Amino acid sequence: MATVQPHQVRAGRGVELGLLVLALAIAVAGYALVGLGIDGSVPADVIGYAAGLTGLAVALHLVLRWRAPYADPVILPVAVALNGVGLAMIYRIDIAYEARDKAAGFAERQLGWTAISVVLAALVLVLLRDHRTLRRYTYTAMIVALGLVVLPLVPGIGQSINGAQIWVRLGGVGMQPAEFAKIALAVFFAGYLVTHRDTLALAGPKVLGLQLPRPRDLGPILIVWGASLAVLVLERDLGTSLLLFGLFVAMLYIATERLSWVVIGLLLFVGGAVVAATAFPHVGARFDAWLHPFDQEVFDRFPGGSGQLVRGLFGLASGGLFGTGWGAGRPDLVPYAESDFVIASLGEELGLTGLLALLLCYTILTERGLRTAIGVRDGFGKLLAGGLAFVVAFQTFVVVGGVTRLIPLTGLTTPLLAYGGSSLVANWVIVALLLRISDEARRPAPVVRAVLTPEVGTPVASGARANGSGSAGPTGGDQPTERIEGLS
Amino acid sequence: MSELTITLLRLGYLALLWVLVLSAISVLRRDLYGTRITDRRRANRAAAAPPARPQPAEAVAAPAPAAPAPAPVRTPRSARSGSGPRKLVVTEGPLRGTIVPLGTAPVLIGRAPSCTLVLDDDYSSSRHARVFPQDGQWFVEDLGSTNGTFLADQRVDGPIPLPTGTPVRVGQSVLELQR
Numbered sequence: 001m002a003t004v005q006p007h008q009v010r011a012g013r014g015v016e017l018g019l020l021v022l023a024l025a026i027a028v029a030g031y032a033l034v035g036l037g038i039d040g041s042v043p044a045d046v047i048g049y050a051a052g053l054t055g056l057a058v059a060l061h062l063v064l065r066w067r068a069p070y071a072d073p074v075i076l077p078v079a080v081a082l083n084g085v086g087l088a089m090i091y092r093i094d095i096a097y098e099a100r101d102k103a104a105g106f107a108e109r110q111l112g113w114t115a116i117s118v119v120l121a122a123l124v125l126v127l128l129r130d131h132r133t134l135r136r137y138t139y140t141a142m143i144v145a146l147g148l149v150v151l152p153l154v155p156g157i158g159q160s161i162n163g164a165q166i167w168v169r170l171g172g173v174g175m176q177p178a179e180f181a182k183i184a185l186a187v188f189f190a191g192y193l194v195t196h197r198d199t200l201a202l203a204g205p206k207v208l209g210l211q212l213p214r215p216r217d218l219g220p221i222l223i224v225w226g227a228s229l230a231v232l233v234l235e236r237d238l239g240t241s242l243l244l245f246g247l248f249v250a251m252l253y254i255a256t257e258r259l260s261w262v263v264i265g266l267l268l269f270v271g272g273a274v275v276a277a278t279a280f281p282h283v284g285a286r287f288d289a290w291l292h293p294f295d296q297e298v299f300d301r302f303p304g305g306s307g308q309l310v311r312g313l314f315g316l317a318s319g320g321l322f323g324t325g326w327g328a329g330r331p332d333l334v335p336y337a338e339s340d341f342v343i344a345s346l347g348e349e350l351g352l353t354g355l356l357a358l359l360l361c362y363t364i365l366t367e368r369g370l371r372t373a374i375g376v377r378d379g380f381g382k383l384l385a386g387g388l389a390f391v392v393a394f395q396t397f398v399v400v401g402g403v404t405r406l407i408p409l410t411g412l413t414t415p416l417l418a419y420g421g422s423s424l425v426a427n428w429v430i431v432a433l434l435l436r437i438s439d440e441a442r443r444p445a446p447v448v449r450a451v452l453t454p455e456v457g458t459p460v461a462s463g464a465r466a467n468g469s470g471s472a473g474p475t476g477g478d479q480p481t482e483r484i485e486g487l488s
Numbered sequence: 489m490s491e492l493t494i495t496l497l498r499l500g501y502l503a504l505l506w507v508l509v510l511s512a513i514s515v516l517r518r519d520l521y522g523t524r525i526t527d528r529r530r531a532n533r534a535a536a537a538p539p540a541r542p543q544p545a546e547a548v549a550a551p552a553p554a555a556p557a558p559a560p561v562r563t564p565r566s567a568r569s570g571s572g573p574r575k576l577v578v579t580e581g582p583l584r585g586t587i588v589p590l591g592t593a594p595v596l597i598g599r600a601p602s603c604t605l606v607l608d609d610d611y612s613s614s615r616h617a618r619v620f621p622q623d624g625q626w627f628v629e630d631l632g633s634t635n636g637t638f639l640a641d642q643r644v645d646g647p648i649p650l651p652t653g654t655p656v657r658v659g660q661s662v663l664e665l666q667r
Contacts, residue, residue: 015515022508029501036497074512081508325498350502357505364512371519 011442012073013065019077020057027053027084030326034092037327052111053084056118063122067129068439072368075438078361079416079431083114083424085358086417088326089338089345096332106338106419113421117428124432131437135380138191142220145184148177149227149244152235166237166411178231178240179413179426182247182391183433185224189248190383192220193255197379201256224248236282239402239410243395245269250390254373255383290408308335312344312403323351338419340411343403358417359400366393369434375441385437388430573626573652573665576619581661582608590665594620597658598631605663611635612659619650619665626650626665635659 028050035043057080064071091107098104152158152166159167167174196217203214231241249265276283285304292298293306311334319329331337331345347355369389373382392415402409413423576588576595588595588605596603598616613633620627629647630637637644638657650656652665
């Protein structure tokens with residue numbers, strides 16, 4: 001038992017505005033420095049670009065003041081900074097692609113997606129007044145999530161790009177539904193687990209110190225495991241499969257505090273991955289490229305060689321500690337430098353110093369999400385915030401780990417940084433949800449007026465009651481509890 | 489543009505990134521260090537130190553009376569230092585061995601969690617008795633308890649002076665002032 005004395009919570013909107021200025025400065029300075037680095041002159045439209053970004057960020061800030069005044073002050077600036085750095089890098093790669101007559105125009109589209117994402121985030125904040133509303137849609141969310149996951153398999157709208165069947169093309173707009181599926185799944189898990197966590201945690205036999213669940217409680221969990229495996233097998237997408245399964249194991253762990261779930265989850269995934277690596281050549285090729293990237297034979301293999309990975313590593317190496325500077329590197333030599341390998345591009349131009357700062361931004365974002373989960377009072381909100389924060393962290397880990405050859409490379413996008421409409425929109429919705437929950441978590445509890453009860457049995461006049469500090473009134477609450485000691 | 493300017497801009501941008509990170513962290517610092525957590529169990533385990541006497545220490549855990557006195561009266565120095573008693577010791581009962589250091593504040597004894605000394609005793613009332621200093625002298629006073637407070641086998645009615653070393657019976661517990 002411990003007594004916790006929380007400090008006074010400040011709403012922090014002013015702090016947020018200050019940090020937003022910094023974040024916008026980073027975004028705009030990046031854009032300007034790209035122009036300086038490549039052409040030797042600041043891009044002509046930098047004022048308009050700055051005005052547009054500032055408008056979007058300030059609009060979201062005002063929405064927060066209006067609808068979520070106690071939301072966390074750090075989440076929004078960090079998200080804006082990451083998005084801004086990503087935009088500058090995509091613009092920089094665009095210029096390099098244009099110079100080499102490759103398909104370009106990513107920056108404009110990403111800017112458009114940024115605007116759409118911010119508007120959507122604002123809509124989430126305005127329309128969703130209380131995150132607990134989402135709990136009503138627990139099973140709807142499950143069906144939506146499963147539908148989104150299998151959508152790319154539907155003939156006609158599903159599309160296979162580079163061997164992975166994760167795209168859906170509707171009326172000229174391509175999207176990756178799995179990015180949205182992760183939000184729906186987080187909602188489903190939060191709603192399902194908050195109801196069933198006790199049966200999952202307490203019922204069932206104990207084997208080797210691990211509390212195992214009962215078979216009948218496993219049903220929905222096995223469905224989701226099957227779905228994530230189906231993604232792996234049918235859509236040939238290692239990354240999304242890893243992401244969905246990781247989210248699922250993490251939320252089970254948060255809900256039940258049972259290590260057995262982590263062990264079971266890891267065993268299931270390792271088993272699935274080993275089977276997949278031996279059974280499917282494209283997964284096996286990923287492992288090959290991970291373990292022996294510098295073999296000439298593996299390097300030259302196409303598709304599925306390690307050429308992209310190795311070029312990314314060379315890019316990171318040429319960046320060194322402080323980077324080449326905006327516009328001075330050659331990040332465009334890596335295939336997909338603007339989306340999957342944006343981390344390698346940023347590592348080349350900003351160096352280890354800049355990359356670590358960006359990774360710390362993700363750390364801060366995740367920390368705020370987990371802090372929100374600790375602070376919020378309802379179980380559903382705790383699980384949802386914890387799950388969403390974990391998804392951002394895990395996705396970053398999978399991408400950065402893949403690019404830096406810590407784990408096999410998978411095709412996921414870096415949250416908020418990488419080019420990709422679905423990813424950007426989904427991650428801004430996650431940011432909006434975290435802001436909404438953090439507003440609930442940080443809002444001071446409504447003050448309940450204590451009813452004065454007459455003190456029974458204290459006939460002595462108050463003048464006789466001496467107070468140690470000699471002070472009266474509310475400061476008395478700060479006095480430490482009287483120490484009571486045993487005989488020594 | 490000169491090489492120097494480019495280098496400065498390059499490093500300046502990195503510095504700007506870190507300024508954002510560090511200022512965000514400094515905003516969070518309050519969150520990391522601002523909450524004061526008092527582990528009652530540990531505090532009491534340290535307090536109930538003698539291993540020979542495993543006392544139910546939890547029962548002792550009690551915050552000071554919530555409402556401070558509206559008009560505090562300074563006790564003379566002699567009550568705080570010098571010859572006056574320094575501690576209230578439980579000599580019998582389930583809490584035997586517990587010491588309450590005496591300051592200038594009254595000590596409330598009873599079963600209510602708001603008491604200074606919380607007794608886990610069916611024979612005591614929720615707010616049973618009070619020991620308080622006045623004019624350099626400690627007094628004991630019964631707060632209308634069911635089973636009464638006894639000072640050396642004499643039932644306590646009004647506030648009466650409590651000499652050092654005289655046993656006071658509250659329910660099943662016996663307390664006394666010690667130097």
